[in-house]
Amino acid sequence: QQQVKQSPQSLIVQKGGISxxxxxxxxxxxxxxxxxxxFPGKGPALLIAIRPDVSEKKEGRFTISFNKSAKQFSxxxxxxxxxxxxxxxxxxxxSGTYKYIFGTGTRLKVLA
Amino acid sequence: xxxxxxxxxxxxxEMGQEVTMRCQPILGHNTVFWYRQTMMQxxxxxxxxxxxxPLDDSGMPKDRFSAEMPDATLATLKxxxxxxxxxxxxxxxxxxxxxFFGQGTRLTVV
Numbered sequence: 486q487q488q489v490k491q492s493p494q495s496l497i498v499q500k501g502g503i504s505x506x507x508x509x510x511x512x513x514x515x516x517x518x519x520x521x522x523x524f525p526g527k528g529p530a531l532l533i534a535i536r537p538d539v540s541e542k543k544e545g546r547f548t549i550s551f552n553k554s555a556k557q558f559s560x561x562x563x564x565x566x567x568x569x570x571x572x573x574x575x576x577x578x579x580s581g582t583y584k585y586i587f588g589t590g591t592r593l594k595v596l597a
Numbered sequence: 598x599x600x601x602x603x604x605x606x607x608x609x610x611e612m613g614q615e616v617t618m619r620c621q622p623i624l625g626h627n628t629v630f631w632y633r634q635t636m637m638q639x640x641x642x643x644x645x646x647x648x649x650x651p652l653d654d655s656g657m658p659k660d661r662f663s664a665e666m667p668d669a670t671l672a673t674l675k676x677x678x679x680x681x682x683x684x685x686x687x688x689x690x691x692x693x694x695x696x697f698f699g700q701g702t703r704l705t706v707v
Binding site: 526528534582583585586587589590 | 601628630640645653688690692694695696697700701
């Protein structure tokens with residue numbers, strides 16, 4: 486059973502546009518929601534994360550929006566740049582276990 | 598700059614051979630994960646350890662895979678015997694409050 490569903494599978498955005506990636510989860514026990522960015526040949530790197538006590542977190546051009554009632558969270562990349570082209574993974578976990586479960590990934594391509 | 602170190606970075610081996618992948622977690626991190634990444638399955642959790650004790654290895658084929666942490670600075674993932682379907686990138690990650698990934702071991706079994 487897939488515990489976290491990520492969409493879209495791939496995304497093409499023009500430079501300067503907004504990239505939006507969505508994730509939905511089932512288990513309300515999850516309380517930590519990170520996003521990871523992965524470049525080819527590299528390991529996933531933590532980009533930004535949120536806990537369910539806030540509805541939004543912003544770090545530079547990256548924003549997480551969190552909807553606890555809908556059990557959904559999304560990553561917004563503002564002013565998308567070609568250097569943002571990578572695969573993005575959402576993840577869910579519970580504090581204490583830190584057993585991370587990842588979404589299937591979104592391959593983002595930002596056109597110059 | 599603390600990082601998770603994995604060796605080897607690349608491994609090509611023949612079917613039936615034993616493969617050992619090693620991971621040095623970030624000092625002070627008490628949770629270590631092994632993930633396998635393929636195009637078809639994405640990131641799959643194989644096993645994870647807390648304070649060197651295995652907590653969950655349900656994602657790992659038990660008949661051929663084994664994971665251990667002989668000490669706090671070393672985690673190993675072994676495949677014996679290896680099969681072509683094991684070809685993938687294997688990532689180790691360690692976590693305190695946040696998880697950090699190594700660069701991965703790209704395994705090709707021919």
